[in-house]
Amino acid sequence: MRTSGCVGAIGAGLLCLASAGCSGRSGAVPARVDAHPLPADTMTLALPELGEYGGRFVIGQTSSPKTFNPIMSNESSSNDVNNRLYAALMDYDNGAMRDTFGLARAYEMSADGLTYTWHLRRGLCFSDGHPLTAEDVLFTFEVAYDATLHPAVQDLLSIGGKHFEVSAPDSYTVVTRIAKPYANMLGTMASLYIVPKHVLEASFRRGEFASAYRVSTPPESIVTSGPWRVKQFVQNEKTVIAPNPYWYRTDARGRRLPYLDEVVFLIVPDQNTAALKFAAGDLDAIDQVKPEDYKTYADGAKAGDYTLHDLGPGMTTNFFWFNLNRVREAAPGKKLGATQVDRLKYAWFSNPVFRRAVSMAIDREAIIRGPFFGDAVKNWSTATAGNKTWYTPEVGGSDYNPEESKKLLASLGFKDANADGILEDAQGHALRFTLKTNSDNNVRKAMANLIKDDLARVGIDCLPAPVEFNTLITNLRQDFQYDAILLGLQSGVPPDPVGQGQNTLRSTGLTHFWNIKQPKPETEAEARIDQLVEDNLTTTDFAKRRSDWVEIQKLLNDECFVVWLPTQIIKVPVRNRFGNVQPTVIPHRLLWNIERVFMKARPGRA
């Protein structure tokens, strides 16, 4: 029959397409030759293994970068790429968790801690071969301080509300003068990526800097200062970066880095597809794995010729807090200074003893066994056990003790008068609150459900309410329609909990979640924390900074401003054919040292 013949032909066509299987991958490429002389001031890296040129590393990304302009980029898909394309005067070693030199080969700090003199390496070049000098650093500062552009990096480049005074006595020296000593100075200088004045000045003067180096810019016109340059961009498909042929870092043999010919950021919409693509060999590593998948990855390691690297406790924290916010702007029906939750709930939530009782009702071991499948640790701070520099094991919190929790609640006058299993306060109001979290995060939703069960055991009726992320943010920042919210914070680079987290710690901060933008601190503890943050940020004495940090955490935890929840242990799979791989818990977990990574075997794979 003709119809069945037609169906047969379509089927045969599909089989023909299918039978091509995975044969479409390219073979070897000619070995790269380093065509340009090394700069006078190179930086030699001590690497575990000396590598060879060549190869490609493919990693997944959930969405395409939005811009290749490092000053204007402010979301992770752009930053993941741009942080490879641009370099700053200083750098950060994720592995050792310490500051290192970048485009500057040295710096001096004046005795009063206010003047820094930065010495640039001689012979530095942008990816187009144009010399990189102090002129470019001055231009980058000018852009960063522009009042109209107001890029996010401007916040880091201010201390005591004042910009740095920047000058350049010669082509290789930059002097920055600051108003007060600044603890995070080195980290700050690692955050300001230097952009080429000779390319971008014209668009800046025209007021078009924000749209310069957008993704539609031809890759060859994007001149970079870092180890990589853009080779190709295909929207929603991939971004390919290739070595900057003028980069200044070398291995011990004097061979210029990076080793790899290409790093490909392949757009993979979600973690499930990423897992399938990794299994199919399309990805060489995955930087975000759900704890429930760890076992599957561990079991498949041998067959897939990869290693599941156990990085220990991650830097992302999980916690919830109660709404202690007040009306800061009068509106119809809202009196200035009135509490955002009703007075009754405010009376419960504002009492540290109540918050401690809640914290002590939560069985964190059960949470670790449940949503985290055993791969998590208890955590009591924004500096988790994964933070080698700032973790302070001496700081603890109010851990699981349901009996003590019940006693604390009884001491506040709560009792179950009507024997329905839910406590009531002295006026007979049932002890009930909602716990909101973002609905797209399954681990948080599961934690909220376990918290509900735990709190029910001490007589508190907690109602988990997953809501869409944007609604949640509106709730916590604009309309304050919530009792409690469960969220998490990620760490920045460097993971300095005070420097990076000051907007959370300061009572005036926009992310001081439980009571944002306070005109003056409402509690003694918050007033003291404000002072400690200020002291901490205006000294460069690490011992002093550490003792301030310990006191800040103790104050936070004594008051139970936030109820801490466990932190996930991070594991990432990486193919074994790559050398010098050193994943870290600090972002970017896999690419921070990608200039050192090399391919052990030649391309062409099984």
Place this chain on the structure above:
Amino acid sequence: MRTYILRRLLQIVPLMLGIAALTFLLLYLAPGDFLNTMAENPQISPETLEAMRRNFGLDRPAYVQFLLYIGNLLRGDFGESFSRHQPVFAVLREGVANTLVLAVAAALVTWGLAIPLGVWAAVRQDTWVDRVLSFGAFAWLSVPEVLSGLLLLLFAARTGWFPVGGMHSLDWDGMDAFGKAFDLARHLVLPAIVVGLIPLAARMRQMRANLLDVLRLDYVTTARAKGLAERDVIFKHALRNAINPLITLFGYTLGALVSGSFVAEVIFGWPGLGRITLEAILSQDQYLVMGAVLMASAMLVLGNLVADLMLAAADPRIAYE
């Protein structure tokens, strides 16, 4: 006919304005704005957020924002994407082309299967062939697109026969024209199956019913009485008349396939309009969302127009003034 086309095209303008107004209203009523995610970052100060809000024009009253947008739209300016600092039209252009590629491939799957299978089912009416085909088509119809997509992705990963999502291989740029066409076809197969098989059941049943209707007509009996071979009766006489109503449906289906491909695009990582729209909605990239909605609506409306014109072309009894 020309007047008719012109009138239809002019009708699109108020329709598009209505869609723009509705989209703007929905976005305005949705909680938060583009700066929400940034506001969550402790490293970004309130002053920076305010400056950004000012730069994006989000500090102006909603009606001012809307009127400015409509003014620009009438001049052909779709605005600028907040996140990409790039004109919306430029962002959407490639996505639209990729979505059309998928929609056309899906249409080929739908019609390439619906017509022969419908004919087969009709000539074998009430036999096991007819029942198996109907059961299969309806069974697939009842599987959600998300599930069928993920199952096919799993199939691709397990067997290695097809690529796991995406539109091109990494080595696409180094391929010759034939290699590129072949590579694109391999990437198209699974998403086109997911999108194309959804309307299959309905189209196949329509083909079957149309053919059965025609087969009962007198001229078919006459043809058979003349002693024509059954094959000639069906393919030369009956099918040509039976296929007529389906031509109209083709235009409508094309429009529907464009919007139907959005889910598949997200699952398969197909770089089309659907992915861009979803990302824009999640990040509340206002003008990009509006641009994407307008584009998708335009494709749907134009698909319907094409359907009407095809109907007129195919059936001399229909004439538009």
